[in-house]
Amino acid sequence: MTNESLGPWLRLVHVVERIDRTPYFIAIRRGLALALPLIMTGALALLLRYPSTAGMQQLLTEAFGPRLDDFCDSLLAGTFGIGSLVALYGFTDVLTSLHNQRLGHRVVNPMVAVIVVTSCFFTLVAPTGSDASPLAPLSLGHGLFTALVAASIGCCLFLKLCGYRLFRIPLHNLSNDTLVGDVFTVMPAGMLTILAFAILRAASMWLGWSEWVEALTTQFAISFSKLSNSLLFSISYEAASQVLWLFGIHGPNTLYSVQERVLDPAAHANVAAVASGATPQFIFTYGFFSAFARMGGSGGTLSLILALLLVSRTVRGHKLALFMMVPAVFNVNEPLLFGLPLVLNPVYAIPFVLAPIAQILIAYGAIVAGLMPKASFSVPWTTPALFSGYAVTGSLSGTLVQIVSLAAGAAIYAPFVRVAEYLAGRRGQEVLASLLRIAESPEASVKPKRCLELPGDEGRMAVSLASDLEDALATQKHIFLEYQPQVDLRTGRIFGAEALLRWQHPFLGRVAPPIVVALADDIEEIDRLGLHVLSLACRQRKRWRDVLPDDFVIAVNVSPKQLMNREFYRNVVDILDREHLPPSLLELEITESTMLLPDIEAIENLKNLRKIGVKVALDDFGMGHTSLHYLRELPLDTVKIDRSLADVSPGSVNEHIVKSIAELSGTLNLSLVVEGVENERQLSRLSALGCGRFQGYFFSRPLSADVCLEFVLAANRENRFAA
Template sequence: MSASSFGYPLIDLIDRLSAQPVCIAVRRGLIIVLPLVLVGAFMIMLANIPYEPAQLAIDRALGPTWRQVCKNLIDGTFSIASLALLCAIGGVSAAHANQKRQTPYVSPIMMATVTLSCFFVLIAPLKSGIGDTAFSLSSGLLLAMCIALATSSIFLRLSRCSWLHLPVEMAGNDPVARDVFTLIPASIITILFFGLIRAALVALDMANLHELSERILVHPFSKGGDSLGFGVLYSMASQVLWFFGAHGPNMLFAVENDILIPAALTNMNAIASGTAPPFIFTKMFFDAYTRMGGSGCTLALCLAIFLRGKDRGVKKLCLFALLPTLCNVNEPLLFGIPLVLNPVYFIPFILVPAVQTVIAYTATVTGFIPPTSTDIAWTTPALMSGYIVSGSINGPILQAVNLLVGLLIYMPFVVISDAIREKRSKQVMQNLFTAANGGGVSDNRKCLGQPGEVGRLANALAGDLTRALDEPGQIYLVYQPQFNNETGRVTGVEALLRWNHPAYGNIAPPITVALAEDTGNIDRLGRFVLEEACRRRAAWSGFVDADMIMCINVSPVQLQNPKFSGYVWNALSDASLKPGQLELEITESSMIKPESSALEMLRSLHTDGIRVAIDDFGMGYASLRYLRAFPVSTVKIDRSLTEHIDNNINQQIVRSVLELNQSLGISTVVEGVENRKQLNSFTSMGFSTFQGYFFSRPLCAKACLAYINANRG
């Protein structure tokens, strides 16, 4: 099943919803606090091991202090996660607004500070001391998200009101101070606004928002009941709350405490007295059959990602989160993917537990499993918990069926999620490719100075490039033959750079080169290409004609290094190659100035026998000037002329280039030949040497050698 099976309109709709600033702020905020969530999840899992002998063994091995260590770590992570998320959402909202070039610049730290202040203004109790519930992940998440989003929206709107900006001269020369001073009125008004809201809530006796929200949410379940409608409504309500950032079971704790737990106790008493248990829906029922992996049956989602997911980063996250998920701690997945306010997973996240509730209810009514009457720890893994609560193999079988159903429901949405992620990645990568081929921004960096997502991706890839240069395997060369149609032999090969990124796949060479230039790694990258190409040409000695040329591309930044000439001669010497077996390709569009020192270096290398080629000839306005200024051995006709050779003007251009080159004793290679028609057109004009997919795609070294030997004239 592919993404196209669902139709691109659906993918586009979900993509647009996911791109809304609110969803972006929450999604990135959740990821920012993921380290806290991971530590807290593992500590909760460790503190609640569902096997008492294991806990006793840890007590004997580590002493009683290990429980206090777990508690301290939980208090420092889960217990303040809502507070951390609040600040993260505020900072992310400001950063996203800045990427859209809204003015003035809003300091993310300032936004986080204002958001934190508004949170305390709104939820601080009237009496001294602040309870843990407002800060913790389990009970304060929804309120923290709502306040953060409201604060960010109000503050950003006010920041765009120029009449609220303080005069620049009040701030001095420090740019950070200017950013803060300019928006002081907006921040003060935002904080005062929440102060007024708090005063109104106090006047209406609604100051405790947490208790108020719980009362509202529990009201639909106040009449109780043990019907299928009750069970489905409870499971779906829990999931809707989770989707919007609230811990569903905790927000509906009154339902659990007043209805589900008493129902379980009644079932236990009935079993003890020898009568039939009267209730189907109990706390153990939902823990065992619909919360496998945590709310939303995230264990099924984890399996679906393993089976159908393409994103290696998400797969690694699932692998890391698998152990907590097996113990029904689902926060690592909820925050890491994330699931909260993620339109892609809204339908399956709500639907899976509801369907599982219907299946488990049906299995109970038909007698396949008995009503739940055995208490279990909520961290008991799936299959084991099914056996304990049912007392037979039928419990694990029902759990396996529910996991399979959840897996099948989640799978299509995993495919859609990958399609959306791939679409966004391609869009950003294409923009980065455009930037890499451009002239650079104000600081002469082509990629790293770009704003928004492009700059963010560039910075991530820049760090990865540095590591890739240190670790062999990711960066390598492929070789594309240059075929002489008259002799029927390969006269040269062009060494082409490739970077197979572990997350993004193949990175376009212009992006790799531009990042290397921006980060100062171009000399390392250039030396790798030069030395690897020379080693490969040397390895082919004896298997190919002695006059076959190895061509490599050279960045103009490399030529600005006075040591470049030495690098070339060292590479030739180490590989025992003759100068005429190497050709340096300089892109015509790179605009090397004829009076620069690079030109003198090229002249010197050419004089000593190393060939120099102009790549993409005809692409820019200075082609003829380059022929006059450069020591040129070869001219490569730009593929833009090849693609439109039917155009009469283009035909006149390439004929003129060929005649000029022949008169100057310069070889000519036609790039980008992809079909017989193009070949015939250029052959009829007198061209003989070609490079392109019609003859061969870029090949690995072994395949290229085989191609060369198969075309020996």
């Protein structure tokens, strides 16, 4: 494709991305996701309540007795029956939290906002007639749209009023209880918000809004009746149903009067015609839409699952598809509608409407061309796809048309799956970058939980990554090492390599090592991670013993918490013994910028390791105020100058610091390595200051084990780095 042809598509992606990242749509996604456990349980109850065949119905009745229906109805009442209320709760909580995050402090307690908005919702939908069901507005099928509208208006109004001093009560010493104080502070704003909804309800009743809606629906059905059994009718009906679903309104249920006036009579007429040996007259029946336009449920969502399995590049996409497949095969699509979600999702709006219309056109074309009989048999709506095509037409050609329709729907959904993953990946990288800045900040290093207790997206990603890191450590997958060579210009040889931690996350790609270390620290897995890295490095150095000289050292970073573990010395010795590696080939690097004053246990571990031949290096030297203290207290072999000091211009502060460190290292008989050397100018200046050993991109980036070995052998053979 040319740049010109990609232009409109990229503009569309950017528009969708801006919409998708607004607080409103973020709150919608998270609010609906909160109801997912209920939805999955309700989907199972639906499958048991409405089995796809009479034989299955009989089997279930014989196995569980006649009370199975009551059991399923109870499950549905406790899941789908309160789904809209749960979505309202989640939406309000997330929107309020995002509002507080944007302002930089907690203006409104999310729990208080939830209570206010819940009251607004019930004020708006409370039944007035004696026959009205008080639970109907709480269900996903009947009340979700109203719940989201009430939450949107109520929460926005409440947060807006809370921003005015006039509607806030100053705290002073009103209460020692924080929650009570939060409630009293915003009480005037809450009362005004609820009162506004009461006035709105009274106005709607005075205007006869419910009668207007009922009249509009009836007129809508009459209009569709005039288009009965035409292609225009079928496309208009399905498009209207899908658009309603996009806004959280159960399309088929809302348009039930159309089904009652048009589709059901046509289906009965076709069944009667077949029974009498006549030719069925109608193409578009309820069975036609169930079998050919709603495979997997409204939106042809079985095609979306197929697209996820075929084109998704992430483990998450595949797992999501497999997880949703079982209910979707039986045409229960609520888990996808509210779990992905598809409701109010700008990314999937186009294919959600377009896919079933394309499937209607394919089935219609097959019937008109005489390739498939008309839908002339009645089957339950939970009849599985592929079998339903045969059952409703009485012909295998129905199944073949379903296969073609599924493929067409998957082709329509496929590019939007890629767009969704692209947007999710971009957002994920942005949050990762923010998380990296936090993990590397000096303030974070003194907190007991550097990442897990963060607010907003960073905190959520940290919790998710922590769980994934635990899995990666348990399976020992996706965690590996790269090696960055260390060069001695005085001999012209590469004398060692630093082993660098890498984590290839299945969905997010490379996760920066500072994040991995911070997360491992937070979940108290830093010892396990450190020993795994040490074991990998020693194993690799053992593999190199026959091809690299005996003085080639492998350097491994060690965290402060590892050193303070009294078992650390024993663990290192066990790894060296297991890998049959001489201690002199291992160097442990202590990160000076993150280590507090060493305690007795840490010093004892280092002294014992140094006695058996393990080398000790002080990393990031010159960055902390305790640098000289470490030189006096720790048993060291090497000092590594931090990369921030590598840029030494004539007369600069860095130049004086590096020169002093070089002289001090020589006096103390310590090896000196400068990190972060990126160009020849830096190298020349550092060499002039007395530095002889270096590490950085000027010589080599971190390399995989095999590539590093080839690089070292070639460089030493060619004497590439001779002064």
